[in-house]
Structures are given as C-alpha cells and as structure tokens.
Amino acid sequence: MTDDTSGRFSRRTFVKTTTMATAGLVLPRTLSALTPDAASAEVIRIGVIGCGGRGSGAARDVMRAGGEGVQIVAMGDLFPDRLERARANLAKVASEDAMVEKQFKVTPETLFSGFDAYQKVLATDIDMVILATPPGFRPVHLAAAVAAGKHIFMEKPVAVDAAGVRSVIASAAAAKSKNLAIVAGTQRRHDPAYVSVMRRVHDGAIGELTGGEVYWNQGGLWNAARQAGWSDVEWQIRNWLYFTWASGDHIVEQHIHNIDVANWAMGAHPVRAVGVGGRQWRTDGAYGHIFDHFAIDFEYPNGAHVMSMCRQIDGTANFVGERFVGTRGTTDPSSRITGQQSFTFAGEKKNPYVEEHVDLLASIRTGKPLNEGQQVAQTTLSAIMGREAAYTGQAIVWDELLNASQDLAPPQTGFGSLAVPPVAMPGTTKVARTWNG
DSSP, X not given: OOOTTTOBOOGGGHHHXXXXXXXXXXXXXXXXXSOHHHHHTSOEEEEEEOOSXXXXXXXXXXXXXXXXXXXXEEEEESOHHHHHHHHHHHHHHHHHOHHHHHHBOOOXXXXXXXXXXXXXXXXXXXXXXXXXXXXXXXXXXXXHHHHTTOEEEEOSOOOSSHHHHHHHHHHHHHHHHXXXXXXXXXXXXXXXXXXXXXXXXXXXXXXXEEEEEEEEEEOOOOOOXXXXXXXXXXXXXXXXXXXXXXXXXXXXXXXXHHHHHHHHHHTSOOSEEEEEEEOSSOOSGGGTTOOSEEEEEEEOTTSOEEXXXXXXXXXXXXXXXXXXXXXXXXXXXXXXXXETTOEEOOSOOOOHHHHHHHHHHHHHHTTOOOBOHHHHHHHHHHHHHHHHHHHHSSOEEHHHHHTSOOBOOOOOBSSOOOOOOOOOOTTTOOOOSBTTO
C-alpha cells in the first residue's frame, strides 16, 4: 500500500517496502507457540486495520466471540475522521457494557492514521489482526501481517486482480509454515446450518452434483458524495465500492459469498466462465465505472454448470441464496435437502459473523490454526473470472487468468489526481492488465 516516505500505495513497490517495514519489529510471543493449556489462559490481543463499517463490525464480533479472553488494543485507518468515529463508537459501547469495557483497551498511543497506519498497528504488541480495508489493499496488508507473525482475520474478497490472488496464495503458504491462522469473512462456512447441509451433500445425499444457481440481487448501496477538498484518490478510496481497483466490482466484493458456496458445494473452483453484464441504472459518474448487473455461467471440472446472477438496482426483485441439483435430489444449502435423503436443519441458529471468530480463536488456542487463505483466494479469482467474462464478452479460462499479468493497483502517490478508467464495453474491452486497462 505505501512506504512511510513516498505514500505510494501501488503493489509494485511492496516487495521492497515490506521487508524494510517489518525488519525492525520485535515480535510478541505468539499464542500458537504455546501449549494449548497455556494458550487458553492468555488474552489474545487484537489490532484492527480498516475502521469503516466492516472493521468496526468485525471488532464487535470478535469481542462477542472471545469474551474476557480477547482485547482490542490497536486501531488504524487511512482517514483520521473514520478512525476517531470508530474509536468513539466502541468507547461508547464500552462505557455502557462492563464486558466490553474489559475488552476495549485502545489508547491514544495505539491509534494510527495515514497510509502507513497498517505498519504501525502491526508493530504493536498484538497477537492477531483484523484486515478490513477496501479489498484492493488486502494482499499487501496480508503479506505484511504474515511477515510480522500475526494471526489474521481478513474480510472478503482478498484481492481484485490476478496479481493480488497470487500474492494471497503465497501469503497463505507462508502463514502455514509459520503456524499462523488465517480466517476469511466468508461466514457461511461457519454457519451451523450451512455446515450441516453441506456435510450431507458431500456425503452423497443428493448424488452427483449436476448444476446449480447462486444469486445476490438487491437494490443500491451507499455512495460517498464527493466533498470539496477531496482529491481524486481520496474520493475514490472513500467511495471505494464503485472502482474496480479498490473493490473488484460488486460481483467480487459482494456476490463472492454465493460463488464461495458454489465452490464449496462442488468441491472445486470453476475452470471456465462466460457471461453478460452492464451498467444500466447507475450511470452517473458518482458511481465510478463499475457495472450494476452480472449473469455468469461457471463451468466446473466435472462438467457441471452453475448460473451466477447479481444485481444492485433499486425497484427490482431481491433474492440472495443458492440452489444445487444432484442426481438424487436438490438442496438449498442454507437449510434443507429435498430428495431421497430429505433433511431440514433444526439445530440452534447462530450468528455466523460471530461464529467465524469463535472458530478462529479456538484454532489459535488449541495450536491448530485454521488457514482459509488459499480457499478464499480461489473463490476471489472465481469471482474475478466472472467479472472479466462480463467486461470483455469473452470466455475466461482459470489457468490463463491466474497467470495473467493483471495488476490493477493505481501507479499513484499520495492524495493526488487519478483518472477514472472507462466503463467496460463487452466485445471491445480486453482483460485489464493495469488499473486503466
């Protein structure tokens, strides 16, 4: 994302700057190095990088999951106002809740803003870090967190381009070698209902999977209106949903949840994608250059096809969910199986946003850290395949995209000017290699 002196946030300089940024760190004791009994008695100290809605939400979720065994001790964000708002909100909760008061231990000395805030959070005495900045920054922050020896919760998606996916796969491997945990924000994989149904699917309850459909159709989302004094870069980062270099487009940023369920059900990632998409409703420049609807046909290694559909248009039919068809039945993996081995989940309903942290913390304390890094990287590339299929109008093949020289990080320094790339035009647009094509 940056180095301390230049403010450059391009990944192209990251290999050089990360080594310098982490070389002088004095690493705290890692819980995974302790025996399970010793680790269970330790407080897990947590830092938060990215303090918008999702970062603040993840901080609350991990406190609910960990009780007195966790403390939030450091926070960092690019923008001082967002950092202060998140701190004030959590401090208010702490003043009203005795448990949170024990958990929220951030001080003025452990609040950091600026392009190098992530480095400063990682330099504090934390055991685990929450990575919740816009997705375009995730590969850099993950690599730095692994280099610093931290356990990690990272929001999805974990990249916006092929270069970022390759970086995350490498970081996941490095984390495994260091016995560090990585859990991603694909919370359906920690939802007891989904887990129970999917276990039966994988045991053959609906036979061989022959196809399916996954959906995230809804209205529009928030938009940060440009303010006087904001540079191009500041506006694009504050309004990050609407720029592919920052969010990956909504098929990657949001619909990744359902695509992840498809990969989970199929036990594989797609090998080919074709599709359509466009920008029909959100045509104003305030919405950057992303699409507002996609429909993608994903082909899997066994020949099965999954239809993927996502839309962010007000006044249209809303539906979020998945359905898969097998040779002996069908499933809505959120709750039930219909067919020869019908099943309806009747267990306790739990908050999956909390459960993902319950599972992460338990894995750290038992010395058997979960590592979902490669899994979520593959799902991220699956979503990128769909995006590129719609942007270009061409068939996108997994191996070709994974190895493509695609790096969408802007070659920009600090809060300066940054032109918005043109809206993609199927049939004309090629698979983007850099932020502006």
